[in-house]
Amino acid sequence: MPAVHPFRAVQYNQGQGDISKMIAPPYDVLDLSAKDALLAADSNNVVGIDLPHVPAKELGPKESYQNAGDRYRGMLESGTLSQRETPAIFAYRQTFEFEGKSFERCGMVATLETVPFGNRDHGGVLAHEQTFGGPKEDRKALMNELQCQSSPIFGLHPDENGEAVKLIHEVMSSRNPEMIADMGDGIKQEIWTIDDEPTIARYQSALEGEDVFVADGHHRYNTALNYLSDLESQGDVAKDHPARRTMFVLVSMSDPGLAIGPTHRVLGGMAEYEVEKFIKVAQGLLNVEPIDNDPHKFESQIESLAEREQTNAFGIYDYATGLCFGAWPAVSDPLEMQFPNQSQAWRNLDVAIIQHMIVEEICRPELNNGEPINWAFPHSIEEVLAIGKGEETGSSIAGGGKPQVAIIVRPTPLDAVRDISRAGELMPQKSTFFYPKLATGLWLNPLA
Numbered sequence: 001m002p003a004v005h006p007f008r009a010v011q012y013n014q015g016q017g018d019i020s021k022m023i024a025p026p027y028d029v030l031d032l033s034a035k036d037a038l039l040a041a042d043s044n045n046v047v048g049i050d051l052p053h054v055p056a057k058e059l060g061p062k063e064s065y066q067n068a069g070d071r072y073r074g075m076l077e078s079g080t081l082s083q084r085e086t087p088a089i090f091a092y093r094q095t096f097e098f099e100g101k102s103f104e105r106c107g108m109v110a111t112l113e114t115v116p117f118g119n120r121d122h123g124g125v126l127a128h129e130q131t132f133g134g135p136k137e138d139r140k141a142l143m144n145e146l147q148c149q150s151s152p153i154f155g156l157h158p159d160e161n162g163e164a165v166k167l168i169h170e171v172m173s174s175r176n177p178e179m180i181a182d183m184g185d186g187i188k189q190e191i192w193t194i195d196d197e198p199t200i201a202r203y204q205s206a207l208e209g210e211d212v213f214v215a216d217g218h219h220r221y222n223t224a225l226n227y228l229s230d231l232e233s234q235g236d237v238a239k240d241h242p243a244r245r246t247m248f249v250l251v252s253m254s255d256p257g258l259a260i261g262p263t264h265r266v267l268g269g270m271a272e273y274e275v276e277k278f279i280k281v282a283q284g285l286l287n288v289e290p291i292d293n294d295p296h297k298f299e300s301q302i303e304s305l306a307e308r309e310q311t312n313a314f315g316i317y318d319y320a321t322g323l324c325f326g327a328w329p330a331v332s333d334p335l336e337m338q339f340p341n342q343s344q345a346w347r348n349l350d351v352a353i354i355q356h357m358i359v360e361e362i363c364r365p366e367l368n369n370g371e372p373i374n375w376a377f378p379h380s381i382e383e384v385l386a387i388g389k390g391e392e393t394g395s396s397i398a399g400g401g402k403p404q405v406a407i408i409v410r411p412t413p414l415d416a417v418r419d420i421s422r423a424g425e426l427m428p429q430k431s432t433f434f435y436p437k438l439a440t441g442l443w444l445n446p447l448a
Contacts, residue, residue, distance in 0.1 A: 006087035023441035046441030058134035069145035105257035111245035126421035153217030159252035266376035269401020315408030
């Protein structure tokens with residue numbers, strides 16, 4: 001792993017007490033109405049800094065970033081935000097319910113060396129998902145204006161002997177948290193500040209030589225790399241310059257609170273789609289059979305189908321009729337001929353088979369005259385059904401058009417994230433869903 005460092009975080013309320021009204025969900029899950037609601041509750045909410053422009057999928061007006069910078073500097077001057085005098089790392093616990101079970105996900109907040117993506121001796125920072133230009137332009141404009149990292153990146157590390165998890169739990173059981181927050185979303189946030197050198201050194205030792213797999217925040221890490229590259233192009237950058245380090249929440253793959261959910265695919269806007277035609281043109285590529293017409297039974301029925309066929313299995317929900325189907329590839333290793341140089345782990349991904357076989361070989365040429373398909377990426381069956389009713393869920397069809405068919409998937413396995421990242425390969429977008437998202441506003445990392 002790149003070297004782990006404590007940092008002098010910028011925090012609300014000097015890192016003490018309840019800051020529920022100051023934090024926000026990540027910028028990329030918020031729309032304008034959600035931003036306005038957070039600022040209405042407290043005008044100093046971090047969303048005014050972290051989300052200057054909506055949507056954050058593209059570069060916004062220059063003045064929006066300038067306004068965010070002015071707001072940030074004003075909050076520092078007023079004392080609403082302040083920087084720690086001594087460097088620290090921070091134990092971080094999120095308590096939540098997920099799929100009917102209770103979880104406590106525990107991690108450590110620290111900074112890592114800002115190194116390029118890829119395998120390195122003694123551990124590297126590894127990516128698993130594709131990135132896009134618009135979000136990186138937005139984040140870069142914001143970072144240039146703030147000279148600050150406004151939200152942490154979510155990283156996973158193997159921790160096969162469980163030393164990091166053990167240390168974090170020791171800290172949490174030793175005293176009450178210094179800082180708490182609850183946004184009313186059912187997720188309790190608790191923070192323990194660690195500034196004593198022996199504990200920091202013990203944590204650094206536990207992570208020595210390990211890889212870090214970016215679970216969420218690929219665009220932000222790319223932005224940190226680009227920011228440092230820009231500084232280096234302008235002259236020498238000191239070895240201890242803050243831009244040489246990037247703020248992470250590091251969670252052990254051994255953590256029992258690590259919850260992974262699915263990201264389903266909703267397809268729409270196809271000119272010639274009907275479920276009967278879909279099944280017909282899929283023959284030879286995809287086997288399809290009827291199952292119980294209850295979308296809430298998809299999970300159990302997909303598991304049974306995968307066990308029976310010993311292969312990938314999906315659910316198919318037709319919006320027009322409400323009919324449910326189970327499906328599986330008609331041949332073993334269906335992406336082998338298209339992608340012979342990709343790893344077996346990559347070719348076995350449900351999301352890769354959906355994108356490259358179902359969408360690109362069936363839907364696009366046979367049902368949409370070769371034109372691109374419109375997508376949505378809901379995480380639950382409730383969201384899948386809500387999209388069909390025209391309700392706004394944050395997962396509306398990109399590009400327009402009504403939803404026509406949903407492809408229901410199982411969560412991408414953690415082993416696949418590790419294997420594909422180490423192979424230097426990238427999954428299709430929206431391949432993983434680690435619940436819950438990290439909160440923004442608990443720490444900021446100044447780069448000046």
